[in-house]
Amino acid sequence: MTPEARDGDALRDLRAAGAAPALPAAFASSVLAFLLLTAGALVPVVEGGERGLAAGPVVLVVLAVLPLSLAGAFALRGGTVAAVGVLAGAAALAPGRAVLDLQLAADPSRASRPELYLPSDLYAHAAAPGLWLLVAGHAMTVVAGVFALRARAGAAGESGSDEAGDPGRRLAVAVSAAVVAGIGLVMQPFTSAEVYLLAQNAFEGPVVAMAGYLLVAAALPVTAAMAVSSGDTDLMRGGLLGAAAGGTAVALPAVVAALGIDTLGLSAGPIVALAGLVVLVVAAFVRMPAADVPEPDEADVRLPGSVRLRAGAGAAALAAGVCAVIGSVTPQLETQGPIAAPESPARWSLLAAGLVVGVLGAAMFVPRVAVLVRPVLSVAWVAVLVAGTAVLDTAVIATGSAGGVASSGPGVVWTWVAMVVAAVAACSSVVAGAVERDDLDDPGRDAQDDDAQDSGARDSGARDSGAQGGAGSAGGRLPAVLFGALAVAGVLAVVAFGVPVFTAPDYAAAGLWARFGTPSWGLLAGAIVVVGALVLAARSRQAPAVGLLCGVGVVLALHAASFPLSRGEIDGVSAGPGFWFVFAAVIAVLVAAMTAALVRPVRGNADSPGGRRKP
Structure with missing residues (x-):
C-alpha cells in the first residue's frame, strides 16, 4: 500500500470514527497559537524594557510558525497521521516553555532571554502584555496537541506499518539524541560580559527558569520514546519532528543572541542541544537496519523485546549511578580567591543514591534477576533526584549571593547529568514493565524477539506474577491489612x-510547605513517585507489587539516611520530625510488602488456588 493510499484510508477511518472534527480543531488551535506567539514576540514582555536583539522578533516568529508549517505540509500531502504527530510532539514541550517564559513575570532581571528582554538595571519591572x-x-499549543491526539485516538484501529527498519535501534538513537539535546538545554546558554545579564546554567539560575x-x-x-514506540511510521516521524521543533525554539534564540550581541559569546550548551535535535530529525527519516529479526506481519510493530528494554534501562541506571558518584566527589563550587569553596552537606546522600541505582542498573543485565529488579528500579531512580537537587542547592545559593566570587564546578554538571539520565532510566523501566505484562498475557507474543534466557525469566515471572495471584489484580479485592498498610x-x-x-541550630532545611527551594523540587518528585508506586502496587500482580514496595522502601531509607550522613x-545536627515519619513509613511499607507476598487477593467464588473459577 502506498503512503498516499494509507493516509487516505486513515483519514476515512478518522471520519468514520467521528474524530474528523478534532482535526480542524487541532489546526485551528495551532493557527491561534502561532498568532498569539507572534504577537507576544512583537509586543514588549516587560514594562519599560527593551530587547537586546533587533532580529529577535523575526527569529521567534519563524520558530513559532515551524510546527504549524510542518503539520500543514504533511496534511497537504495526505499525511494526516504525520501532521497529528507534529502537533502532539510540539505540545509536549509547550508546558515547559510556558514556565520558562514565566520567569519574566517572577524576576525579569534574572531571566537569560535577551531576545525578549535585556536587563539594564536592577529595578523590579512588571510584566507587559507580550x-x-x-x-x-503555549497553552493553545497544548490544546492543539490534545485535539490532535483525540483525532488519532478515533482511528486507533488503523496503524501504518513501520517501513523504516528496526524500531529497537530507532528507539535507542532517538532517545539518546533527545537526552543529549536535553543536557544541552540545561547548560549555560551563552557567555556574557553584560553587567546586568548573568550567564548561568539552569541550576545556577532562578527556580522558575530551572523548572x-x-x-x-x-x-x-x-x-x-512514545513516538517511536507508537508502531506507526508516520506518527513516529511527525512526533519526532514536532519535538525537535519545540526544542529548537528554546535553543536557537540563545545562539542568535550570542552572535548578534557584542557582549555575548557562544556557549557549548545550545550547540550540544541543536546537535542532538539534528540527530533526532535524522532518526525520523533514516532507515534503521534490522538485526536479523523476522519481518513483522500484518503491521504488528511492537517495542523491542523485554530483554533489550531491560538492558537499556539498566544501562541508563548504571550511567546515572556513575554520574551521581562522580558528582558527589567532585567540587560543586570553584573560587578565584583564597576563600575555600563550601561543600554540599548532601553530597554523601547523592553518593549513596548513586551506588544503589548503579547496582540496580548492573543487576538489570542478568535476565532472571532483572525480572525482579525492574519494579524496584522503576521507583528507586527518584532517589537521585531527591539527593541531586539538595546537592545543587549549595551551588545555586553560592553563585547567586557570592558577588561573582564563586562559580559552579564540575560536580554541578555531573549531578544534573545524573538526574536527567536517571529519569531516562525510569522511562525505559516503565516501558519494559508494560511489555512484560503484555508478554505474560500472551506468552507466545514475544517468542521471536527474545532469546531463550528471557523465556526462562519470563516463565519465572509468570509463575510469580500469574500463577500465585496478584496483589491487586483484576477481579480480586485487596486484603484489609494490605489496603490499610498502603x-x-x-x-x-x-x-x-x-x-x-x-535540624540544626544554624541550618534551615528546605521542605514542601516551608522554605520552598531547589531541594523542594526533588522532594516533590520523591513524594509523587512514592505515592504513585503505592497506588500501582495495589493494582499489580504479586511479584511486581512486592518489587514496587521494595523500591519505595529503598527511596525512603535513602531519604532517612541523609540524617546520619550529614552529621559530620x-x-x-539532630533528627527532625521527617526522620521519624520516614521510619514509620518504612514499617508500613514492610508490612504491605510482606502482606502482598504472602496473602493472595480475596476473590468471589474462586475455587482454584490461583483464584480462577473452575469451568
Whole structure:
C-alpha cells in the first residue's frame, strides 16, 4: 500500500470514527497559537524594557510558525497521521516553555532571554502584555496537541506499518539524541560580559527558569520514546519532528543572541542541544537496519523485546549511578580567591543514591534477576533526584549571593547529568514493565524477539506474577491489612518528604510547605513517585507489587539516611520530625510488602488456588 493510499484510508477511518472534527480543531488551535506567539514576540514582555536583539522578533516568529508549517505540509500531502504527530510532539514541550517564559513575570532581571528582554538595571519591572500573549500561545499549543491526539485516538484501529527498519535501534538513537539535546538545554546558554545579564546554567539560575528548562529537557526523551514506540511510521516521524521543533525554539534564540550581541559569546550548551535535535530529525527519516529479526506481519510493530528494554534501562541506571558518584566527589563550587569553596552537606546522600541505582542498573543485565529488579528500579531512580537537587542547592545559593566570587564546578554538571539520565532510566523501566505484562498475557507474543534466557525469566515471572495471584489484580479485592498498610504508608511518606529529616541550630532545611527551594523540587518528585508506586502496587500482580514496595522502601531509607550522613557536615545536627515519619513509613511499607507476598487477593467464588473459577 502506498503512503498516499494509507493516509487516505486513515483519514476515512478518522471520519468514520467521528474524530474528523478534532482535526480542524487541532489546526485551528495551532493557527491561534502561532498568532498569539507572534504577537507576544512583537509586543514588549516587560514594562519599560527593551530587547537586546533587533532580529529577535523575526527569529521567534519563524520558530513559532515551524510546527504549524510542518503539520500543514504533511496534511497537504495526505499525511494526516504525520501532521497529528507534529502537533502532539510540539505540545509536549509547550508546558515547559510556558514556565520558562514565566520567569519574566517572577524576576525579569534574572531571566537569560535577551531576545525578549535585556536587563539594564536592577529595578523590579512588571510584566507587559507580550508575556501573557506568549503564555497563551503555549497553552493553545497544548490544546492543539490534545485535539490532535483525540483525532488519532478515533482511528486507533488503523496503524501504518513501520517501513523504516528496526524500531529497537530507532528507539535507542532517538532517545539518546533527545537526552543529549536535553543536557544541552540545561547548560549555560551563552557567555556574557553584560553587567546586568548573568550567564548561568539552569541550576545556577532562578527556580522558575530551572523548572522550565527541566520540564523541556525531560519532555524530549519521553516524547521521543512514545513516538517511536507508537508502531506507526508516520506518527513516529511527525512526533519526532514536532519535538525537535519545540526544542529548537528554546535553543536557537540563545545562539542568535550570542552572535548578534557584542557582549555575548557562544556557549557549548545550545550547540550540544541543536546537535542532538539534528540527530533526532535524522532518526525520523533514516532507515534503521534490522538485526536479523523476522519481518513483522500484518503491521504488528511492537517495542523491542523485554530483554533489550531491560538492558537499556539498566544501562541508563548504571550511567546515572556513575554520574551521581562522580558528582558527589567532585567540587560543586570553584573560587578565584583564597576563600575555600563550601561543600554540599548532601553530597554523601547523592553518593549513596548513586551506588544503589548503579547496582540496580548492573543487576538489570542478568535476565532472571532483572525480572525482579525492574519494579524496584522503576521507583528507586527518584532517589537521585531527591539527593541531586539538595546537592545543587549549595551551588545555586553560592553563585547567586557570592558577588561573582564563586562559580559552579564540575560536580554541578555531573549531578544534573545524573538526574536527567536517571529519569531516562525510569522511562525505559516503565516501558519494559508494560511489555512484560503484555508478554505474560500472551506468552507466545514475544517468542521471536527474545532469546531463550528471557523465556526462562519470563516463565519465572509468570509463575510469580500469574500463577500465585496478584496483589491487586483484576477481579480480586485487596486484603484489609494490605489496603490499610498502603494507605498509611502513603500518608506518612508525603509528610516525611514535606518536613525536615534533620535540624540544626544554624541550618534551615528546605521542605514542601516551608522554605520552598531547589531541594523542594526533588522532594516533590520523591513524594509523587512514592505515592504513585503505592497506588500501582495495589493494582499489580504479586511479584511486581512486592518489587514496587521494595523500591519505595529503598527511596525512603535513602531519604532517612541523609540524617546520619550529614552529621559530620553540619554542627549540632539532630533528627527532625521527617526522620521519624520516614521510619514509620518504612514499617508500613514492610508490612504491605510482606502482606502482598504472602496473602493472595480475596476473590468471589474462586475455587482454584490461583483464584480462577473452575469451568
